[in-house]
Amino acid sequence: MKKSIETVTKFRTGDEVVVIAGKDIGKKxxxxxxSKFNNKxxxxxxxxxxxxxxxxxxLGETGGIVEKEAAINLSNVAIWNPKKKxxxxxxxxxxxxxxxxxxxxDKKEIKS
Incomplete structure (x- = not known):
């Protein structure tokens, strides 16, 4: 029987983040x-x-090309500090x- 390894993330849903690595560098x-299991x-x-x-x-769905967000690794994002910009x-x-x-x-609490 396999054990599921769950990593602890510092990010939460609703946090504003900025991309620090990859093709979308600088985007907020x-x-x-x-997903805590694959760290994305x-x-x-x-x-x-x-x-x-x-x-x-x-289901009433039309076909075509849909543009949507894909998962990004958590190591490539950092939290955005609005005071320091x-x-x-x-x-x-x-x-x-x-x-x-x-x-x-600045040791200020993160409001989420």
Missing amino acids: GTVQKI AIISGVNMMKKHTKPNPQ KADRISFQMDGDKKLRVYSS
Whole structure:
């Protein structure tokens, strides 16, 4: 029996991120979905691909070429710090018994 290895990600859905490596370097978007098992995320407006779809008259779908977002590796994105207006890293701080996500550069809490 195989065990599923789940990695812990510092990103959450709704976070605003910027691409720091790859063909879409410099683009900003929000995280829509995170796959913890293969360490990838779907970010709105980033890593667009074209998918050819067949028409399905039973569901009322028309065929054609659809453009949609593909998954991007989490190592290629960084969180966007709106105060500093640049990419930043995420660190954690303990506030009593609560664990807070903070920006590494100015130690301000990340609002998600």
